[in-house]
Amino acid sequence: MSKKYLSQRVAGLPPSGIRKFFDILAEMPDVISLGVGEPDFITPRPIMDAAIESINAGKTQYTSNSGTVELRRAVAKHLENLYQVSYDPMSEMIITVGVSEALYLAMTALLDQGDEVIVPTPCFVSYQAEIILAGGVPVEIASSIENDFQPDPAAIEAAITDRTKAILIGYPNNPTGAVATRETLIEIGKIAEKHDLIVISDEIYDQLVYGTEHVCFPSLPGMKERTVFLGGFSKDYAMTGWRVGYVCAPAEILTGMLRVHQYTIMSAPTMSQAAALRAIEIGRPHVDTMRDEYDRRRKLMVSGFNDMGLKTFEPRGAFYAFPQITSTGMTGDDFAMGLLKEHSVAVVPGSAFGPGGEGYVRCCYATSYEEVAEALERIQSFIESKK
Ligand SMILES: Cc1ncc(COP(=O)(O)O)c(C=O)c1O
Known part of the structure; x- marks a missing residue:
């Protein structure tokens, strides 16, 4: 092709630091993957049945752009029960195609060319890309193990310029497993x-x-009016493939986001919304069972890493451990590539998650207890082979 067809915005996107590992992994037999961030559990049966019932009832059309009223009401009730935060399901909520779409809507609706968004890192790999795609500029603020990977309010405030539009936070955190404390979140709220x-x-x-407790940011005094809140079903209910999530925001912002959603998506999948409704109605015991199992694996993994000399912060949320691998003398990239090629265990180099991630690897424990145990043995052998 003689002409460059891709927009500069897309051509300039950094390649995902995760992709190359998954490409190699796909070609290798017998790999234990601690790489992909998704539950190993299948969606609980009653939730799947709700989608099947919806299809059998012939509900194959679009829903309202914002999502079914039943699901929006159920999400509002759920947030009220869990966090005492009230959203109007008719004017302050959209059901989206996962939190991925909710992020896209937020960035597109809020950012003008050159607007800055402050992002504590390490963070989910899509944050920076979503900001750039919307014409914005990510301003990354590294957090560190010395500070339990809490976002640093003073550093956030120091990074504010007259182009700063928003602060993007994600806690419980992917990749560190850190849960932001109430005090930290209150500080961030004051700055905002x-x-x-x-x-x-x-x-x-x-x-x-x-x-530990999860503090819902918009439930903090005065914060609902300035928060775009993203929630989902993929992780808590083991529903990654259903592609359903939600966004709640003040009506004015929500209206802008809805405009983008109407033109790009129409509505989230109808049968997935039926499943999500059932998940919210009856899902809690299923979530508790899965969470207890993740907790068992979390303890095994964190103590396993610390015992083999890889300093590991105790993650209190999500399903990731973030061991520090600097004691091996390798970079995160070399560690991950060597471990994959020589011992068939996939982990993700911490540098893929932005500043503060170098010297670490992300290990997901949403894989069976036995596989976590086997992976730890292989990692131990790998480290010993490098001494
Ligand atoms: C922090 C975070 N946000 C959003 C997503 C995307 O979630 P969804 O499947 O709802 O699009 C992920 C998936 O890995 C994530 O880790």
Whole structure:
């Protein structure tokens, strides 16, 4: 092709640091993958049945753009029960195609060319890309193990310029497993208020916390009016393939997001919305069972890494451990590539998640207890072979 057809915006997107590992992995037999961030559980049966019932009842059309009224009401009730935060299901909520779409809507609706979004890192790989795609500029603020991977309010405030539009936070965190404390979130809220910024809070792992509380950002005093709240079904209910999530925001912002959603998506999949409704109605015991099992694996993994000399922060949420591998003398990339090629265990180099991630690897424990145990043995052998 003689002409360059791709837009500069897309051509300039950094390649995903995760992709190349998954490409190699796909060609290898007998790999234990601690790489992909999704539950190994199949969606609980009653939730699947709700989708089948919906299809059998002939519900194969679009729903309302914002999602079915039943699901929106159920999400509103759920948030009220869990976090005492009230959203109007008719004017402050959209059912989306996963939190991925909700992120896209938020960025597209909020950002003008050159607007800055402050993002504590390490963070979910899509955050920076979504900001760039919408014409914005990600301003990355590294967090560190010394500070339990909490977002640093002072560093956030120091990064504010007259182009700053929003702060994007995601806790429980992918990849560190950190859960932001109430104090930290209150501090961030005060900064947002002082500088009149929006806070976009991705709380997709909200129900996967271990022995600690999850603080829902818009439930903090005065914060609902300046928060775009993202929630989902993929992780808590083991529903990644259903592609359903939601976004709640003040009506004015929501109206802008709905406009983008109407033109790009129409509505989230109808049968998936039926499944999500059932998940919210009866899902809690299923979530608890899965969470307890993740917790068992979490303990095994964290103590396993610390015992083999890889300093590992205790993750209190999501399903990731983030061991520090600097004691091996390798970079995260070399560690991940060597481990995959020589011992058939897939992990993700921490540098894929932005500043603060180098010197770490992300290991997902949403894989069976036995596989976690086997992976730990292989990692131990790998480290010993490098001494
Ligand atoms: C922090 C975070 N947000 C959003 C997503 C995307 O979720 P969904 O499947 O709802 O699009 C992920 C998936 O890995 C994630 O880790």
